[in-house]
Amino acid sequence: MPKSKTFTLYLAKSGVEDFERALTQAAQDRVSAKDATVVESDGLGSKAIAYIFDNEPRSPPWLSDIGEVFDGLPAIKNKSSCAVVVFKHAKRIFITSFAHGWQYIDDSRIESDFGLRVAVNSLSDSKLRRIDRSHLGEAMKGVSQSAFQRDLQAFGIDEALDLVRRITGKAEDSEFANSIAGSTSLKITREMTLPDLAGIAEEALTRFQSDAYKKTSFQIIDKVRPILDQALLMKLDAKAIEVIKAGQDSFELALPGWSEDDVVYYGFSGLRVQRRYPDLLMSNYRTELGDDIGRLDIDCLHKHGVIAEFASDAMIKKRWSLKKALIGSLVIDNGLYAISEGEWYRLDQQFKDDVDGVFHELVKGWDSTPLKIIKKVSEDGKRTGFESELEYNKRCASYYGQLCLDQEILPVVSIPYGKFESCDLIDIAGKRLIHVKKSSRQSSVLSHFFKQGSNSARILKTYPEARQVLLERVRALSNGAAAEHLRENLGDTLSGWTVEFHIIDAPRPNGSFAIPFFSRITLREEARTLRGMTFGVVLRFIPT
Secondary structure (H helix, E strand, O other): OOOEEEEEEEEEOOOOOOHHHHEOHHHHHHHHOOOOEEEEEOOOOOEEEEEEEOOOOEOOHHHHHHHOOOOOOOOOOEOOOEEEEEEEEOOEEEEEEEOOHHHHEOHHHEOOOHHHHHHHOOEEEEEEEEEEEEEOOOOEEEEEEEEEEEOHHHHOOOOOOEEEEEEEEEEOOOOOOOEEEEOOOEEEEEEOOHHHHHHHHHHHHHHHOOOHHHHOHHHHHHOEEEOOOHHHHHHHHHHHHHHHHOOOOOEEEOOOOOOOOOEEEEEEEOOOOOOOEOOOOHHHHHHHHHHHHHHOOHHHHHHOEEEEEEOOOOOOOEEEEHHHHEEEEEEEOOEEEEEEOOEEEEEOHHHHHHHHHHHHHHEOOOOOOOOOOOEEEOOOOOOEEEOOHHHHHHHHHHHHOOEEOOOOEEEOOOOHHHEEEOOOEEEOOOOEEEEEEEOOOOHHHHHHHHHHHHHHHHHHHHOHHHHHHHHHHHHHHOOHHHHHHHHHHHOOOOOOOEEEEEEEEOOOOOOOOOOOHHHHHHHHHHHHHHHHOOOEEEEEEEEO
């Protein structure tokens, strides 16, 4: 009886017919130079070729480190060899690798979600062992693992924000596999020999092409999907360049994963002229390009950069590539794609429509012109920037008769972490908890902003001691009458209160305001949570 073994299987794209085309250029060069052993066989599928890459024995790099302290070490030589087996079966080309042979597989010529789709069509959504995922709103990656088989929701998957990149579990059909791990590749474990891999590959192809997973919890993988296909990524980058050159407003710029609170000016690197700007806008980048915009190409996405200089002398200038700072979306071949933090994603149209619908529903206008943020110029006249959020919030409190609680950290022993910030501004008479943020261009920063506002409201509603600490701080900052008015309006349930998010930003070229799509997802989820606690939710924009 065959022993239980594990093989890793890749599926070449349908247009790949030549076996060598599945290999990287480095591997092809070694084959051409006869620096690899190439062996053909008809014992695996209709045709199979093994590419064996043998290397000269070398001393391991750690040996010299040990030799600095110890004498008389053996003359160890390691021989690093690997292999890639390519075979054709069921009219498709499959690849399996041995040792580090995966490094010789051209990832632009393989199906980027082959393993993941086979896995979701082969595993029970209630019998999983491990999920690898990344969180769009917070730019975080993580792994959840269980010693026991668990259902998908037990791993804490957020249907909107968590991108499932790899799934591991026990297969439902033991004849196909005992256990499966699926991402780009399919790692399969069962009793088998290498010749059995052709039949397994054919069954895997059938499962790859199936949409049975859409009737299970695994349907979430279609909401937002990361693009791993190198050819498609190049196509998306090229299309983005076309849109930018055409002057369309499909894309904007943002500082990836960085707070803008202390930024005094922005600039661009890799260009002949380098002016300073108080806002990070695509229109400013086009201005810097001038007549050179016609020569804009994909290389510029990496060569050109965004620069931020901060108010603190202790902080050096920060630079990001233009692609890393690019946010926006476009349509190619009837597919909707979005870029954030330098990564491209495919979006489900209905899901996007739902998210956008909630965003537009939450955005409200002003009864009168809102107080504008002040632009400042350095004494030497070389640097411009806006006043800090704290300075702006203090002016708002005075102008509107509100109370500024920005940076007022309230200690509450019974809550997680033992402290929280209730809001930036509190409108006691209007029953509003107001949170303020400069700029609407950063997904991760805005997602944190919305979550923070939701969490603060939840603490105030569910912890009586939190409300008491807030009352004491209001009494200390204002007077007893204000604190008593707040006590009456808070009550025991904060009935009739609204959480408002105010974002200070420049309007887009068409005069409208927007936030990145992935931040809209977070806003939708937090708005649901707040409304479930009977809070009103409003989003307003303050134009610079």
